[in-house]
Amino acid sequence: MSEPLFEVRDVVKRYEKEGREITVLDKVNLSIGLGDFVVIVGATGSGKTTLINILSGLDKPDSGKVYFEGEDMTRMSEEELADLRRENMGFVFQHFNLIPEFTALENVESPLYPTKLSDREIRTRALKVLELVGMTHRVNHYPDELSGGEKQKIAIARALITNPVVIFADEPTAALDPQSEKEVIWLLREINRKRRTTIILATHNRALASSTDKVFELKNGKLVRVSGGRT
Amino acid sequence: MRRRILLTGIRIITRAKRRAIVFVILFTFISGLMLFSLNFVWDAHSTTLLVQSKGIILRPKGFTYVSYDENLEEKLARYDDVEKVVAVWFVNLSELEDLGVNAIMVAVNPDNKWCYVLSESFDLSPSSLREGDYIAREGEIMLSSANVLNISKNATVSLRPSSILKIGKYSFHVVGMLSEDKLPNGGMNWIIAHESDVKRICEKYGLQKYVFGYIVIVEGWLFSGWDNVERVGILLKNEYKDFEVIYASANDNYRLFSPMIVLFAFSVFGCLIVGALFSYLDIRLRKRSLAILRSLGWSTGNLRLLTLAELLFVTILGFFFGLLALAIYRLFTAQIYVPLSVYTVLISFVVIMVSTQVPGGYLYQRSITKVKPVDALRLIER
Numbered sequence: 166m167s168e169p170l171f172e173v174r175d176v177v178k179r180y181e182k183e184g185r186e187i188t189v190l191d192k193v194n195l196s197i198g199l200g201d202f203v204v205i206v207g208a209t210g211s212g213k214t215t216l217i218n219i220l221s222g223l224d225k226p227d228s229g230k231v232y233f234e235g236e237d238m239t240r241m242s243e244e245e246l247a248d249l250r251r252e253n254m255g256f257v258f259q260h261f262n263l264i265p266e267f268t269a270l271e272n273v274e275s276p277l278y279p280t281k282l283s284d285r286e287i288r289t290r291a292l293k294v295l296e297l298v299g300m301t302h303r304v305n306h307y308p309d310e311l312s313g314g315e316k317q318k319i320a321i322a323r324a325l326i327t328n329p330v331v332i333f334a335d336e337p338t339a340a341l342d343p344q345s346e347k348e349v350i351w352l353l354r355e356i357n358r359k360r361r362t363t364i365i366l367a368t369h370n371r372a373l374a375s376s377t378d379k380v381f382e383l384k385n386g387k388l389v390r391v392s393g394g395r396t
Numbered sequence: 397m398r399r400r401i402l403l404t405g406i407r408i409i410t411r412a413k414r415r416a417i418v419f420v421i422l423f424t425f426i427s428g429l430m431l432f433s434l435n436f437v438w439d440a441h442s443t444t445l446l447v448q449s450k451g452i453i454l455r456p457k458g459f460t461y462v463s464y465d466e467n468l469e470e471k472l473a474r475y476d477d478v479e480k481v482v483a484v485w486f487v488n489l490s491e492l493e494d495l496g497v498n499a500i501m502v503a504v505n506p507d508n509k510w511c512y513v514l515s516e517s518f519d520l521s522p523s524s525l526r527e528g529d530y531i532a533r534e535g536e537i538m539l540s541s542a543n544v545l546n547i548s549k550n551a552t553v554s555l556r557p558s559s560i561l562k563i564g565k566y567s568f569h570v571v572g573m574l575s576e577d578k579l580p581n582g583g584m585n586w587i588i589a590h591e592s593d594v595k596r597i598c599e600k601y602g603l604q605k606y607v608f609g610y611i612v613i614v615e616g617w618l619f620s621g622w623d624n625v626e627r628v629g630i631l632l633k634n635e636y637k638d639f640e641v642i643y644a645s646a647n648d649n650y651r652l653f654s655p656m657i658v659l660f661a662f663s664v665f666g667c668l669i670v671g672a673l674f675s676y677l678d679i680r681l682r683k684r685s686l687a688i689l690r691s692l693g694w695s696t697g698n699l700r701l702l703t704l705a706e707l708l709f710v711t712i713l714g715f716f717f718g719l720l721a722l723a724i725y726r727l728f729t730a731q732i733y734v735p736l737s738v739y740t741v742l743i744s745f746v747v748i749m750v751s752t753q754v755p756g757g758y759l760y761q762r763s764i765t766k767v768k769p770v771d772a773l774r775l776i777e778r
C-alpha cells in the first residue's frame with residue numbers, strides 16, 4: 166500500500182470556553198489515502214470544523230502530529246502552510262463564501278489571480294471546471310443572483326480550479342434544499358470518481374454517506390471508524 | 397499578475413457605485429482646493445504676485461517719470477541677489493507732430509508681462525485686461541479702454557480689438573483693451589506695444605525715452621526671496637535717494653500667502669481624513685471578501701494591492717475631476733487667473749497620492765495582516 170495522503174497521530178485540540186477548558190479533539194488518529202471519499206459525521210459542535218482546520222493547516226494541534234504526503238505539517242511555517250494549501254487543497258464551505266463583488270466566473274478564477282498564469286489560461290481553466298459543475302450558463306451572474314445550490318456549485322468549481330489533490334467540504338449542504346443537496350453530493354462523488362480527487366466531507370447528516378465511503382464519527386472528542394469502504 | 401490584481405481592484409470599486417461616486421466627489425473637492433491653493437503659492441513666480449512678493453519698485457520721487465537711464469538699469473542688475481531688472485519705459489508720440497498721434501507708447505516685453513505693475517493704479521499686467529488678449533508678439537498693441545486718438549487736428553477715432561493702427565509706415569493690430577483705471581489718468585492716451593516695436597519707432601524718429609520706474613526682482617525661491625527682498629530693499633533705499641523704493645516686507649508676504657498656505661494645509665488634512673475614511677470603510681465592508689481571498693491563498697501583499705487599486709482609482713479620478721472643476725470654475729467667472737503650471741499639477745498630484753495612501757496603508761497593514769485565515773473563516777461562518 167502506498168503512503169497515505171494524510172496521517173493524523175494522537176492529535177489533541179483544546180479550547181478555553183467560558184473559563185473552563187474543553188477538549189474538542191482527544192487523541193484523534195486518522196489515515197486518509199489518495200482518492201478516498203471520507204465522510205466525517207458528528208453533531209454540531211463535535212469538532213468537525215476543528216479537525217478540518219487542522220488537516221488543512223489553518224490551525225495547529227496542541228499536541229500530536231499531522232503528516233501530509235509524509236511531511237510534518239505541525240512543523241511548517243505559516244508561509245509554507247499557505248503555499249501547501251494553495252497548491253494542494255480546495256475548500257467548500259457551508260455558507261459558500263463566494264465574493265459578492267465578483268461574478269460567478271471571477272469567483273471561480275480568483276484563486277489563480279495572484280499566479281503567473283496568463284489571463285487566457287485562467288479563463289480556459291475556469292470555463293472547464295464550470296462545465297464540469299454544469300454552471301456555464303450562469304458565468305456572468307453575481308452570487309446574489311444565484312440559488313443556494315448554484316452558489317455551492319460555483320464554490321466547488323472554485324475549489325477545483327487549482328487542480329487540488331484534496332477538497333475539504335465542511336457542511337456543504339447544510340444550507341441547501343434536499344434537491345440541491347443531492348446534486349452537490351453527486352457532484353462531489355463525480356469529481357472523486359473522475360479526477361481521483363480526495364474528498365473530505367464533514368456533515369451532521371449521516372445519510373449522506375454511502376457504502377463505498379470511509380466514514381468516521383466524531384463524538385466527545387473521539388474519532389471512531391464507522392465503515393471502511395475500499396480500504 | 398500585479399496588473400491583474402490592480403484591474404480587479406478597479407473593477408470591484410466601480411461595482412460599489414455609490415461609494416465610488418461619493419469618494420470621487422470628495423476627492424474632486426479636495427484636489428480642486430489643493431490645486432487652487434498651490435497655484436497661488438507656487439505659480440506666483442509667473443504672476444504679478446511675484447512682483448509683490450519678490451519685487452522692489454523704484455519710482456522717481458516727486459515726478460511721474462524721468463528720463464530713462466540705462467546705466468542705472470545695468471548697475472541695479474549687478475547687485476548680488478538680483479535676478480532681473482525691468483525698466484518700465486515709454487516714448488511720447490505727441491512730441492512728434494508729424495505723426496499726428498497724441499499718445500504715450502509703453503514698451504512691454506510679453507515674456508515679462510507679469511512684471512508691469514508699479515502701483516495700484518499702474519498695472520499693465522494681464523490682470524488689467526478688460527477685453528481681448530495680452531500682446532504676444534511684435535506688431536500687436538493694447539489700448540486703454542478710454543482711448544480716443546486724434547488722427548488729425550479736428551478728427552478723433554476710438555479703436556477696438558482687431559482694429560488696425562498705423563503709425564508712420566508701421567501698422568499695429570489692436571489685440572486687447574486695458575482697464576482705464578489701471579492706467580494713470582490725466583487725459584493721456586495709451587498704447588502698450590511690444591518692446592522691440594517701441595525701440596524701432598524710437599530710433600526711427602529720434603524720440604526721447606522716459607521711464608516710469610524700475611522693477612528689481614530678487615533671486616531665490618519665494619520663501620527665501622522674501623528675506624532677500626528686505627536686504628536689497630534697504631540697500632537701494634540708502635543708495636538711490638531720488639527714488640521712492642517700494643517693497644513688501646517678509647511679514648507682509650507671509651500675510652499675503654498665509655491664507656493660501658492654510659488652504660493647502662487644509663487640503664492635505666482633508667486627504668488624510670478622506671483617505672483614512674475610505675480605507676476604513678473599505679476594510680469594514682470588504683472584510684468578508686478579504687478573508688475569503690486570504691483563505692483562497694492570496695497573500696497579504698496581494699490583498700494590499702487590491703485595496704490600493706481601489707483607493708488609487710478614486711483619488712486619480714477625483715484629481716482629474718478636480719482639474720476639470722477648476723477649469724470650469726475659471727471659465728464661468730470672468731476673471732484673469734494665474735495660469736496653472738505643470739509643477740503645480742505634479743506637486744498636487746504627488747501630495748494627494750502620498751497623503752491619501754499613508755493612513756490607508758497603515759490601516760490596511762494593521763487589518764489584513766491581523767486577520768489569520770482561520771479567524772477570517774470563523775468570522776464568516778457566524
Ligand SMILES: Nc1ncnc2c1ncn2[C@@H]1O[C@H](COP(=O)(O)OP(=O)(O)O)[C@@H](O)[C@H]1O
Nearest residue numbers: 180181182189208209210211212213214215216
Ligand atoms: N476559536 C475557538 N475558541 C473557543 N472555542 C472554539 C473555537 N473554535 C471552536 N470552538 C469550540 O469547539 C467546539 C467544536 O467546534 P467546531 O469544530 O466548529 O464543531 P463543528 O464543526 O463540528 O460544529 C465547539 O464547542 C466550539 O464552540
Ligand SMILES: [Mg+2]
Nearest residue numbers: 213214335336
Ligand atoms: Mg462546523
